[in-house]
Amino acid sequence: MKIHRMLCATRREFAAATLAFGALAMPLHAQDAYPSDTVTLLIPWAAGGATDVAARAIQPTLAEQLGTDVIIKNVSGAAGTIGTAEAARARPDGYTVLVTSAGPVAVQPHLRKLPYDLDSFKPVGRVSLTPMLTMVPQDSPYNTIEELIAAAKENPGQITAGSSGAGTLPHLAILALNKAAGIELKHIPFQGSNAAIKELLGGTVALFSDQSQSAPKYELNGLLAWSGERLEEYPDVPTMKDLGYDIEMGNWIGVFVPLDTPEEIATALNEALNNTLNDPEVLQNFADLLLAPSPTSIEEFDAFARANYEFSREMLQDAGLVQ
Amino acid sequence: MKTATRDTIFGLVMLGASGLLWLETTRPQYDGIPALNYGFPPDFYPKILLGIWAFVSVLIIVRSRMIAQAEAEGLHPGKLVVSMAVVGLYCWLVGVIGFLLATIPFTGLFMAVLGYRRPVVMLAVTALFPVGVWWLMSGPLQIFLPESPWFNSF
Amino acid sequence: MENILSAAQQLMSPAALAAIVLGTVYGTIVGALPGLGSVIAITIVLPFTYSMDAIPSIALVLAIYCSSVYGGSLSAILINTPGTPQSAATLLDGYPMTRKGRAAEAIGWATISSVIGGLFSVAVLIIAAPQLARVALRFGPIETFALICMALTCIAGVSRGSILKGLLAGILGLFLATVGADPMTGAIRFDFGVFNLSAGVSLIPVLVGLFALAEVFCRAAERAGTPIPKTESSGFVVPPFREWWLRKRTLIKSAAIGTFVGILPGTGASTASFIAYSEAKRSGRFRDKFGTGEPEGLIASETSNNAVTGGALVPTLALGIPGDPVTAVVMSTLIIQGIQPGVRLFADNADLMNAAFLALILCNLMLLVVAAAGSRLLTRVLSMPEPVLFTMVVVLSLVGSYGVNGNMFDVLVTFIAGIAGVAFRYIGVPVAPIVIGLVLGPIFEESLRQSLILTDGSFGAFFTLSHPIALGLFALAALLMAFAIATEIRGMQRKPAPDAPEI
Structure with a gap:
């Protein structure tokens, strides 16, 4: 019967749209209290990608929380930089909101000249933070990270590590591990996590670092956690800190608005976002999608994003990748 | 040629x-x-x-240099240039004044350019088709077309 | 058996049936709109499925998936524009049939081919998903590279009579695919300082421009407009069994090719249809008539691209690894509804899986119903006055090319591709190879360079016995290529100036 509900909802929308036609012809955003109009979530990735799916999971509840329509616009291309550039150019009125993963805002600005930087945005809040885990297949010859590092030292440049593309978090993880352990892994980039996991299972690459939830899903063994503390599910897997390196990394999705957006709008969005992330239905969907909801205050997220930005610059600089 | x-x-x-x-x-x-x-x-x-x-x-x-000479198929350059110019102008206008405001005049004009001369049909298509597409896209399909700088949502 | 009965019972609920019917109609329409494809069709309904029951929402998504792949063939046949890239090979014979006034017949061939391809692949999915998924894992970069080489031979197959120009067009397509970020290093290539070009040249705008806009421009400029013969709106035409029987080998082969290519993550329905077309062009009974409106070409393309649907669900369901954005969206819907794809899928979710399989079968059959009901209406589109139809085509092309990435730059690309398309037709350069090159280019380069990293830079190491699958595929690719060249040379000897413009 739920399909019936879906039809009704859409029909109601249409009716509203038709009735509101007169109102639609009003001049842009009347000066009412925010939000008085449709809020557009701009996703710099294609429909169906991880960030897009997460955004669509919060879309209905966020609309309820804001008390307005929320729509999703995908502007994809060039590792997310095309859409992020469009978001940076948008009117700073809170009606265009960037929802993105770390890459376009915290990594790409170091790799090439872009018409924006992290400073072009005002942070709103974090949607999710998923810890990273370095994984190997179950039949891998390496049972611990120490064994892997020892083998890599014996055969420099021979052990292959997959990533989901140059300048992605899994790639940064390879660079960080290389630097920390003084080893040299052979990096092979693939288009996205799924492709990399397929090659990991098929034996083309020996290891891959990605969100920790992938390990049980694909029956992979965890070797190394990139979180601050050991993961609950993997009490025996050491963290980078256990190995003596002060490095923390995680996959995150965050929300930003253009820099000049008024403070009270950012606050309103942060509040709505955090309420959304406490909604039981959203929590259930996130659990199914292997996303860990991770609400923050504006200040926390600001500091977090900045730290991330600096960390990736350091990693890329050391590897000689900063242009 | x-x-x-x-x-x-x-x-x-x-x-x-x-x-x-x-x-x-x-x-x-x-x-x-x-x-x-x-x-x-x-x-x-x-x-x-x-x-x-x-x-x-x-x-x-x-x-x-080896094949036999033959006359290449000719196109009508005038009509070609006019139709390309109208479509080019239309593509540009969509970005400037939005999809709906650009499509309405284009629909009428382009039918005329292609040599169609039945005012009643032209009027009906010009009035209904652009609005229909716009509605289909921004309604059920949730694909948001370029907007004009003057109005909210079209 | 009991499982299947209970699954059938669940699927017979009004909500689930409504989902299948509505999903099929909606998917067909979105697929048929130039530019808008399966991914957009499914993501649009994604938020709704979050609040729906498991079985209706699974049925809805699967119905949209199958029907949107099919829908793309309708616009390919009717207005010479593939609605989705998967249907690029469909228009090679589909549109010529329309130009001969046989559109209804072409839709009949395409529909039934699609249904057969779809059902075949579902059967394979049900019977052998876990085993085949392991085969998919054996396809590393070198094997993928070999497979793409095979698909590229299709360039020769569609360049009848002008193989040099076709080859150049194919290279042009491959080259266009290199614009933007280098897949290995992220370095930006051939952007000439234009920020939007750093995202590369998108496939859909090029496709829509080369075919739809170029067709409109050419028809506008033809000196003596030869009107398309009117298709009689005779409703749904089922081609007689005798005709099918003559083409049965292509039908079976294409279904197998489509399913197999679908199983390999990251290759996709377009690759499958190019390989199937290439193979049919080599071995089909009516191969000499390909490109002139021969149903066998339609069969090859449509059977294989719809057979990909079931095939692509094999790694998606059995490994939890979707091979393309479409199956990724399908997978996230299934996950929300409590199906956890992966190695334990069939043990843990037997009930839901049975229902999903039955839904897939029903969805494929529903295509027949939708086509039969809509055929009359569809062919009536062609009886509109040409200027009206073409005006609508221009508007829909623009909407489609804008809609994919939400970027006005893509509209500019469409317009330029439209002008280029006219020039290519005038010069007699076939444009289908450009699309083949553009579709296959990214994965071709990527797999080549991944392989080269793996072999420490040795190209020779691709052709060793340590990669037997790759070796076999390379041999097949060479065979297809040699055959295409031999045909071309024979053709040259027969008539010295085979220079007629091809589509």
């Missing part, structure tokens, strides 16, 4: 294009980053393509 002349010109243009693109690949940004290249810089694969491109272009020129 004769087919042979046409093909020779085509081959020469393509040969020239491959040369220019090859020049582009000599710029430093195509050297890549040693740590990521593994011996194969970003210009490795495009250069292979450009090599084949140039080779095939030469073959086309050679062959065009």
Whole structure:
């Protein structure tokens, strides 16, 4: 019967749209209290990608929380930089909101000249933070990270590590591990996590670092956690800190608005976002999608994003990748 | 134009294009980053393509000198230019005044350009079709088309 | 058996049936709109499925998936524009049939081919998903590279009579695919300082421009407009069994090719249809008539691209690894509804899986119903006055090319591709190879360079016995290529100036 509900909802929308036609012809955003109009979530990735799916999971509840329509616009291309550039150019009125993963805002600005930087945005809040885990297949010859590092030292440049593309978090993880352990892994980039996991299972690459939830899903063994503390599910897997390196990394999705957006709008969005992330239905969907909801205050997220930005610059600089 | 002349010109243009693109690949940004290249810089694969491109272009020129002369199929240049100009103008206008405001005049105008002369049908199509597409996209399909700078949502 | 009965019972609920019917109609329409494809069709309904029951929402998504792949063939046949890239090979014979006034017949061939391809692949999915998924894992970069080489031979197959120009067009397509970020290093290539070009040249705008806009421009400029013969709106035409029987080998082969290519993550329906077309062109009974409106070409393309649907669900369901954005969206819907794809899928979710399989079968059959009901209406589109139809085509092309990435730059690309398309037609350059090159280019370069990293830079190491699958595929690719060249040479000897413009 739920399909019936879906039809009704859409029909109601249409009716509203038709009735509101007169109102639609009003001049842009009347000066009412925010939000008085449709809020557009701009996703710099294609429909169906991880960030897009997460955004669509919060879309209905966020609309309820804001008390307005929320729509999703995908502007994809060039590792997310095309859409992020469009978001940076948008009117700073809170009606265009960037929802993105770390890459376009915290990594790409170091790799090439872009018409924006992290400073072009005002942070709103974090949607999710998923810890990273370095994984190997179950039949891998390496049972611990120490064994892997020892083998890599014996055969420099021979052990292959997959990533989901140059300048992605899994790639940064390879660079960080290389630097920390003084080893040299052979990096092979693939288009996205799924492709990399397929090659990991098929034996083309020996290891891959990605969100920790992938390990049980694909029956992979965890070797190394990139979180601050050991993961609950993997009490025996050491963290980078256990190995003596002060490095923390995680996959995150965050929300930003253009820099000049008024403070009270950012606050309103942060509040709505955090309420959304406490909604039981959203929590259930996130659990199914292997996303860990991770609400923050504006200040926390600001500091977090900045730290991330600096960390990736350091990693890329050391590897000689900063242009 | 004769087919042979046409093909020779085509081959020469393509040969020239491959040369220019090859020049582009000599710029430093195509050297890549040693740590990521593994011996194969970003210009490795495009250069292979450009090599084949140039080779095939030469073959086309050679062959065009061998084939029998025939008159190439002609197009009506006036009509072609007008229809392209109208569509080009339309594409530009969509970005400036939004989809709906640009499509309404375009629909009427382009039917006329294509030689259609039945005012009642033209009026009906001009009135209904753009609004219908706009509604379909921003309603059920949730694809948001360019908006005008003056109005909210169209 | 009991499981299947209970699954059938669940699927017979009004909500689930409504989902299948509505999903099929909606998917067909979105697929048929130039530019808008399966991914957009499914993501649009994604938020709704979050609040729906498991079985209706699974049925809805699967119905949209199958029907949107099919829908793309309708616009390919009717207005010479593939609605989705998967249907690029469909228009090679589909549109010529329309130009001969046989559109209804072409829709009949395409529909039934699609249904057969779809059902075949579902059967394979049900019977052998876990085993085949392991085969998919054996396809590393070198094997993928070999497979793409095979698909590229299709360039020769569609360049009848002008193989040099076709080859050049194919190279052009491959080259266009290199614009933007280098897949290995992220370095930006051939952007000439234009920021939007750093995202590369998108496939859909080029496709829509080369075919739809160029067709409109050419028809506008033809000196003596030869009107398309009117298709009689005779409703749904089922081609007689005798005709099918003559083409049965292509039908079976294409279904197998489509399913197999679908199983390999990251290759996709376009690759499958190019390989199937290439193979049919080599071995089909009516191969000499390909490109002139021969149903066998339609069969090859449509059977294989719809057979990909079931095939692509094999790694998606059995490994939890979707091979393309479409199956990724399908997978996230299934996950929300409690199906956890992966190695334990069939043990843990037997009930839901049975229902999903039955839904897939029903969805494929529903295509027949939708086509039969809509055929008359569809062919009536062609009886509109040409200026009206073409005006609508221009508007829809623009909407489609804008809609994919939400970027006005893509509209500019469409317009330029439209002008280029006219020039290519005038010069007699076939444009289908450009699309083949552009579709296959990214994965071709990527797999080549990944393989080269793996073999420490040795190209020779691709052709060793340590990669037997790759070796076999390379041999097949060479065979297809040699055959295409031999045909071309024979053709040249027969008539000295085979220079007629091809589509």
